[in-house]
Amino acid sequence: xxxxxxxxxxxxxxxxxxxxxxxxxxxxxxxxxxxxxxxxxxxxxxxxxxxxxxxxxxxxxxxxxxxxxxxxxxxxxxxxxxxxxxxxxxxxxxxxxxxxxxxxxxxxxxxxxxxxxxxxxxxxxxxxxxxxxxxxxxxxxxxxxxxxxxxxxxxxxxxxxxxxxxxxxxxxxxxxxxxxxxxxxxxxxxxxxxxxxxxxxxxxxxxxxxxxxxxxxxxxxxxxxxxxxxxxxxxxxxxxxxxxxxxxxxxxxxxxxxxxxxxxxxxxxxxxxxxxxxxxxxxxxxxxxxxxxxxxxxxxxxxxxxxxxxxxxxxxxxxxxxxxxxxxxxxxxx
Ligand code: 1CP
Numbered sequence: 001x002x003x004x005x006x007x008x009x010x011x012x013x014x015x016x017x018x019x020x021x022x023x024x025x026x027x028x029x030x031x032x033x034x035x036x037x038x039x040x041x042x043x044x045x046x047x048x049x050x051x052x053x054x055x056x057x058x059x060x061x062x063x064x065x066x067x068x069x070x071x072x073x074x075x076x077x078x079x080x081x082x083x084x085x086x087x088x089x090x091x092x093x094x095x096x097x098x099x100x101x102x103x104x105x106x107x108x109x110x111x112x113x114x115x116x117x118x119x120x121x122x123x124x125x126x127x128x129x130x131x132x133x134x135x136x137x138x139x140x141x142x143x144x145x146x147x148x149x150x151x152x153x154x155x156x157x158x159x160x161x162x163x164x165x166x167x168x169x170x171x172x173x174x175x176x177x178x179x180x181x182x183x184x185x186x187x188x189x190x191x192x193x194x195x196x197x198x199x200x201x202x203x204x205x206x207x208x209x210x211x212x213x214x215x216x217x218x219x220x221x222x223x224x225x226x227x228x229x230x231x232x233x234x235x236x237x238x239x240x241x242x243x244x245x246x247x248x249x250x251x252x253x254x255x256x257x258x259x260x261x262x263x264x265x266x267x268x269x270x271x272x273x274x275x276x277x278x279x280x281x282x283x284x285x286x287x288x289x290x291x292x293x294x295x296x297x298x299x300x301x302x303x304x305x306x307x308x309x310x311x312x313x314x315x316x317x318x319x320x321x322x323x324x325x326x327x328x329x330x331x332x333x334x
Pocket of ligand 1: 025072
């Protein structure tokens with residue numbers, strides 16, 4: 001059994017397993033080389049030979065315990081025929097979501113639109129580098145996808161006041177996103193993903209009074225669905241104000257904490273396996289400081305099932321040597 005699966009089942013491993021959010025990406029020169037030649041990001045995600053190669057790049061360099069497929073949470077709106085573009089130094093820009101059109105898309109058409117993603121998962125999961133390791137499939141949580149679908153770009157600090165104005169349409173879009181997110185999860189598992197991560201990157205934008213409707217109920221539906229597929233599910237409700245209630249209600253197999261969470265406090269509050277926490281900015285400091293911070297998390301979670309990771313994605317300006325240094329500290333921890 002892989003070290004991540006062991007940790008999720010509460011079994012003791014000699015040291016915590018590790019993977020890194022956004023481990024395949026812009027901080028790696030070998031990724032930037034491929035990206036330079038492939039200016040269309042969606043097309044790159046749909047090129048199974050390149051996307052599987054990019055997925056494996058960090059595993060060739062570092063002793064990581066999992067590969068996360070090189071794709072994007074916005075591949076779902078894309079496969080539902082919403083226009084999705086990525087603008088340099090700006091982020092995603094989406095077109096209008098046409099509910100009447102998107103709700104007519106068949107499961108088969110959706111599968112065909114994303115077939116190269118599933119083929120890439122299949123290629124990666126069979127690679128020698130992944131023996132006794134995990135191939136992580138992922139989705140955006142319904143709330144986070146709704147944010148991009150309606151806001152049509154990153155919301156940064158808050159969402160437009162008009163966001164919730166058409167309540168009925170929002171409900172319909174949310175349900176459609178849930179339906180296709182389940183299909184995307186199933187397709188990834190059938191292709192070879194043996195762990196699913198659900199990213200709720202914009203959970204922090206909501207007030208607690210909105211959690212039931214937009215976070216708890218939709219995510220619980222996905223988590224229960226993943227459990228029927230017999231693969232573990234890790235949830236990352238970034239910036240949520242109450243991780244404890246989230247875990248009790250949504251019941252993921254493990255939870256990823258963000259870097260604003262106090263690790264001492266959360267350990268006392270949460271019984272399920274924990275992942276992540278380290279501020280990605282620590283990788284921009286020096287080795288001594290990084291070591292101190294990494295050891296802090298290792299010490300705090302030494303008697304709690306723990307998967308090492310960051311409190312958000314690795315930053316593009318990170319030096320890969322610092323990532324190597326981090327991975328080695330975790331691997332050498334006694
Ligand atoms: O190793 C990996 O993790 C690579 C696969 C991966 C994942 C898991 C990518 C590639 N994107 C994601 C998830 C993702 N995409 C999330 C959830 C995690 C998070 O909060 O970071 C979100 C919110 C997105 C949406 C997205 N995709 C943004 C906007 C982020 C924001 O602040 O609004 C951007 C800029 C992207 C593009 C993207 N996706 C992935 C990469 C490597 C890139 C950069 C593309 C480039 O310009 O080269």
